[in-house]
Amino acid sequence: AQSVTQLDSHVSVSEGTPVLLRCNYSSSYSPSLFWYVQHPNKGLQLLLKYTSAATLVKGINGFEAEFKKSETSFHLTKPSAHMSDAAEYFCVVSIIGGSYIPTFGRGTSLIVHP
């Protein structure tokens, strides 16, 4: 069984300040973890993924996430927010090996103030 919890439904930051979007997961097996971004009325785009290689994963647009097994977390960070980062972000968990349908978090809306 697997589940994912995004700890904040909304995060508000000022442009140029750091971004932290929090994600905790639960998985009976070795997890694969993903972050996707969705701009309004658009499809989802992959930001980054973890599949049991390096625990610090770098993605597109300056985002990165760190897999922490002891904390069952996969938080998304960016050093400096840009106005174009304003969007909905989804954390997703699946299981390495076998056949498993990904489980989505409920999403975090990132608001960026000028």
Added chain:
Amino acid sequence: DGGITQSPKYLFRKEGQNVTLSCEQNLNHDAMYWYRQDPGQGLRLIYYSQIVNDFQKGDIAEGYSVSREKKESFPLTVTSAQKNPTAFYLCASSRGTSGGNEQFFGPGTRLTVL
């Protein structure tokens, strides 16, 4: 360019009518998925297909039907039995349902029941 297309972008339906949403991919992916998105509820899985001529119900399949006669196509029919069909519908594909595979998403179809 490889990718997923969904049509139409906007769709209006009268109550009691069936309507079919199109999803096509040219990524040569085996697995395809349909999700429904409502504000504040993240993505909910309607149906998925791991291979041609086979598909499985997701979490909210009631009132929906699908077919998978060709690898590249996975149309979704919203039937009159679906009590609250107004939503944003997203189609996705992946190489397979093995956990390490990321999903690629289409741009979505917004369905409104009048």
